[in-house]
Amino acid sequence: MEPIWLATASFPVLLILIFLRVPIGLSMLVVGLLGSWQVYGSAMPLLNQMKNLAYGQFSSHSLSIVPLFLLMGQFATLGGMSQALFKAAEAFLGHRKGGLAMAAIGACAGFGAICGSSLATAATMGQVALPELKRAGYAGSLSAGTLAAGGTLGILIPPSIVLVIYAILAEQNIAKLFAAAFIPGILAALGYMLVINIVVHVNPKLAGSVPPMPWPERWQAVAAVWPVLLIFVVVVGGIYTGLFTPTEGAAVGAVSTGLLAWWRGGLTRRKLQEAFESTAGGTAMVFMIVLGAAAYNSFLALSQLPQELAGWVGAQGFSPYMVLWAIIVFYLIFGCIMDSLSMILLTIPIFFPMVSGLDFGLTPEETAIWFGILVLITVEVGLITPPVGMNLFVIQSMAPDISIRDTYRGVWPFVASDLIRVTLLVIFPAITLVALRL
Amino acid sequence: MNNIIYGLSRAMAWFGAVVLTLIALMSVVSIIGRALSGFGLGPVPGDFELVEAGTALAVFCFLPWCHLKGGHAMVDMLWHKYPPALQRVLTVLSDAVMFGVWLLLVWRMGVSMDEYRHNNEVSFILQMPVWWGYAASMPAAVVGVIAYAWRLLESLGLASPPVGFAMAGGGH
Numbered sequence A: 001m002e003p004i005w006l007a008t009a010s011f012p013v014l015l016i017l018i019f020l021r022v023p024i025g026l027s028m029l030v031v032g033l034l035g036s037w038q039v040y041g042s043a044m045p046l047l048n049q050m051k052n053l054a055y056g057q058f059s060s061h062s063l064s065i066v067p068l069f070l071l072m073g074q075f076a077t078l079g080g081m082s083q084a085l086f087k088a089a090e091a092f093l094g095h096r097k098g099g100l101a102m103a104a105i106g107a108c109a110g111f112g113a114i115c116g117s118s119l120a121t122a123a124t125m126g127q128v129a130l131p132e133l134k135r136a137g138y139a140g141s142l143s144a145g146t147l148a149a150g151g152t153l154g155i156l157i158p159p160s161i162v163l164v165i166y167a168i169l170a171e172q173n174i175a176k177l178f179a180a181a182f183i184p185g186i187l188a189a190l191g192y193m194l195v196i197n198i199v200v201h202v203n204p205k206l207a208g209s210v211p212p213m214p215w216p217e218r219w220q221a222v223a224a225v226w227p228v229l230l231i232f233v234v235v236v237g238g239i240y241t242g243l244f245t246p247t248e249g250a251a252v253g254a255v256s257t258g259l260l261a262w263w264r265g266g267l268t269r270r271k272l273q274e275a276f277e278s279t280a281g282g283t284a285m286v287f288m289i290v291l292g293a294a295a296y297n298s299f300l301a302l303s304q305l306p307q308e309l310a311g312w313v314g315a316q317g318f319s320p321y322m323v324l325w326a327i328i329v330f331y332l333i334f335g336c337i338m339d340s341l342s343m344i345l346l347t348i349p350i351f352f353p354m355v356s357g358l359d360f361g362l363t364p365e366e367t368a369i370w371f372g373i374l375v376l377i378t379v380e381v382g383l384i385t386p387p388v389g390m391n392l393f394v395i396q397s398m399a400p401d402i403s404i405r406d407t408y409r410g411v412w413p414f415v416a417s418d419l420i421r422v423t424l425l426v427i428f429p430a431i432t433l434v435a436l437r438l
Numbered sequence B: 001m002n003n004i005i006y007g008l009s010r011a012m013a014w015f016g017a018v019v020l021t022l023i024a025l026m027s028v029v030s031i032i033g034r035a036l037s038g039f040g041l042g043p044v045p046g047d048f049e050l051v052e053a054g055t056a057l058a059v060f061c062f063l064p065w066c067h068l069k070g071g072h073a074m075v076d077m078l079w080h081k082y083p084p085a086l087q088r089v090l091t092v093l094s095d096a097v098m099f100g101v102w103l104l105l106v107w108r109m110g111v112s113m114d115e116y117r118h119n120n121e122v123s124f125i126l127q128m129p130v131w132w133g134y135a136a137s138m139p140a141a142v143v144g145v146i147a148y149a150w151r152l153l154e155s156l157g158l159a160s161p162p163v164g165f166a167m168a169g170g171g172h
Helices: A003-019 A024-040 A043-050 A053-058 A062-078 A081-093 A099-112 A118-135 A140-151 A161-170 A174-202 A215-223 A226-241 A246-263 A269-303 A305-315 A320-335 A340-356 A364-381 A390-398 A404-427 A429-437 B002-035 B047-068 B084-119 B130-155
Strands: none
Touching (some): A003 A269, A003 A305, A024 A340, A024 B084, A043 B084, A062 A081, A062 A118, A062 A161, A062 A246, A062 A269, A081 A215, A118 A390, A140 A404, A161 A174, A161 A340, A161 A364, A174 A429, A226 A246, A246 B002, A269 A340, A320 A340, A340 A364, A390 A404, B047 B130, B084 B130
16 A cells, blocks of 8 residues: 555544554554554564664654653642642632632632643632532532642743644744743633633532632731742743753753642652642643654654645645634644644644644744644643543542533533633734733 | 562662662762853853763663553553453553564664773763663663563463552653
């Protein structure tokens, strides 16, 4: 078979394997290796290529940022900052209508600033906020939707593991991507709060109430979150100003959140072991996918499919925005069933050359960064869309009394807000790019 | 036997995380050294190379535990609709492929390590032999082979996990 048709045929094979519950990374690895074998026509070139496959991928300097950010998130959790952030947000928002849910969003945004993973944010903030929301009389559907959506702020607000992977694949500057993600991330948080505001006005029964906090207590609660602010400014600021490399920034983040956790007495032996095991599990999962994607993408490159496809799309004379919308819709649909990282690793090598060949009236770098932020947001929607929304499962596992039906019902207004935000960012690239033009 | 394999995998996961913490500390020391270069200090020599070798070691240490925990990302949307017999067959096949592919990769990694040992290639700054990095990760990679083989035996019904061991779903 022609290599290009072989590559085309490999997509359905890959999907079938994935739906047969073969781990996603393993599916890509096997299909990629078998495909390369076919293209080479003999086993020897493939066996040579495999010599450095595992070690080469695992010893990548730019990817070392991923386990360091995961470790940072674990330490941040042990540092008890989630509690402090929630208290601070509650102090100012709690007594308003739907205010406690808004406070949960605000606290998620704060936690997202020192954590690069959505599941960790959803899990950590869920632990703190779900019981409080229940005690104050909030409906299960609203609480679950709020925390699932709020969790996505973990990757939307820098630092963000998904953006790191995109930066590596598209060969873009991580610092600039982090800077560009900031305003869309804040917009996401504000959009979610607006959603809560609308939802509780349409159906006031969904919200409970809490009495306002006296002012001295409010200032105390805000003062307690200074370590979060400090760590965020040092890590993201240091990366942005070039004081240190992104990997070093992640190391600074891990060490400072580790010290914070130790100082606040969170580093008991048992908790440290749990944190280490979570870091191990998360890292191994990411690198298994990275390994599989490396094998699969080198097969695709060998088959020339990405170049041919980019050339074909360029030659059809589609309008650039039509192609962009098609990609976004593709991500939204696949996001319902695939996990975000595999999706990015699989598709960016194909979509990125396609998009960078299109003219949006932006410089090539601006196009790359803008597209990266759009991809980040669209794959993030996949975390909260049924049936396979990872954040929904996380919240579900923490609040078994909220039925999955209620969770689904609670989350759709947030999905709607995501879609509106994506549309805005597509129509006005300046929202994303203004941070770079300063 | 199952206690040894699970215990070893778990201990390796902790060890990998300790390595990771040390990498982070080393990077911070390196940044401070660089910032104070006016006072006769400097960055840790070869910090870049140490981060690379250390990360590889950590990842190799993490993989067996993640697999035993069932922690790899997978799509189980349709899983509960499959008949139990099909579920069993699929689990065996998936575990067998994992074992087979990993065995192949570790074999090739060993060949590569041997080649680097004979051509004496060294790293840029530290002049550290390249094969040392491979050698450091090799034991963990081999434990991976054993752990994957054990999981295959488990899915074939020939072995069982330790009492009270709970699997987790994948995700990130």
